[in-house]
Amino acid sequence: MADSMKTDKLPFPILIGDIGGTNARFSVLTDADAEPIPFPNIRTADYPTIDAAIQNVVLASTSVRPRSAILAVAAPVDGDEIDLTNCDWVVRPKGMIAELGFDDVLVVNDFEAQALAVAALPRDFLDKLGRGGEPQLASRVVLGPGTGLGVAGLVHAREIWFPVPGEGGHVDVGPRSDRDFEVFPHLKRIEGRVSAEEILSGRGVINIYQAVCKADGVQPSFSDPADVTARGLDGSNPQAVETLSLFATYLGRVAGDMALIFMARGGVYLAGGISQKIIPALKKPEFRAAFEDKAPHSELLSTIPTFVVTHPQAALAGLASFARAPSAYGIATDGRRWLR
Known part of the structure; x- marks a missing residue:
């Protein structure tokens, strides 16, 4: 796990995910100037794990291979296994790096993402x-x-x-x-x-x-x-x-x-x-x-x-703003960023 408190840039392409208690939303940002590639919204109950959802909804439907992921989750981010508050998914960043091919995974609170959005909407x-x-x-x-x-x-x-x-x-x-x-x-x-x-x-x-x-x-x-x-x-x-x-x-x-x-x-x-x-x-x-x-x-x-x-994907928009220009935001990554 990375110890840095800096908001260093994550490598593109970046998978962006907003994981709520009921619904999950994903997009992929290929570079800092691109519009995000959208994917269909899904119900968390329809997939056994977040890894299965990413595999089936994102990776199976695009040739773009994300090198990193920024995930906003409806749960306190504490430790290597993050239990979502209102659904059965558990986020395991080390497993994502090993199984899904990411080099870099950052996990933040879902309302941090909403807060990022209102800075830039x-x-x-x-x-x-x-x-x-x-x-x-x-x-x-x-x-x-x-x-x-x-x-x-x-x-x-x-x-x-x-x-x-x-x-x-x-x-x-x-x-x-x-x-x-x-x-x-x-x-x-x-x-x-x-x-x-x-x-x-x-x-x-x-x-x-x-x-x-x-x-x-x-x-x-x-x-x-x-x-x-x-x-x-x-x-x-x-x-x-x-x-x-x-x-x-x-x-x-x-x-x-x-x-x-x-x-x-x-x-x-x-x-x-x-x-x-x-x-x-x-x-x-x-x-x-x-x-x-x-x-x-x-x-x-x-x-x-x-x-x-009224933005239909406000959290994703907030995370995309952060991904493009992390130095504009003070997000501590200590304990919340995992590297290969």
């Missing part, structure tokens, strides 16, 4: 929510409700962007409004606590919906988050409508907390599939009102812009 891929000023060249925060809730910071210093990965999706969330106190007793908990991820994720949509149904004394009609969001958006089910309203409110509260922690004058960015699907709900007043409702700092929060990231 064109404005065309950002949909603004509510008011707030223009983003400054300053700290930023990314939140991504999906299979789980990813959170990362992005700090700007010495003309370099430093992504700050963490487990911010597991902070506690508590009730505030009268309605919260009716709904919260019915929420499923982890060891007695309501964590942000338990309500701000796919399963979180169902968690809120079932709690709302219990509070209202009605039987739940849906068990799939996609059904709840669809009925909430079209207004055809009152509990689903309220679920989306509460989801937007709770997401606004957590996003505001993270903005305060990082003093994110560069903006707060909502990534992930759920955010893109519920943009109409996030553009209603609840999200932004909850985001700004942070006395004694409500005025500060009112100046910070909030966006939904």
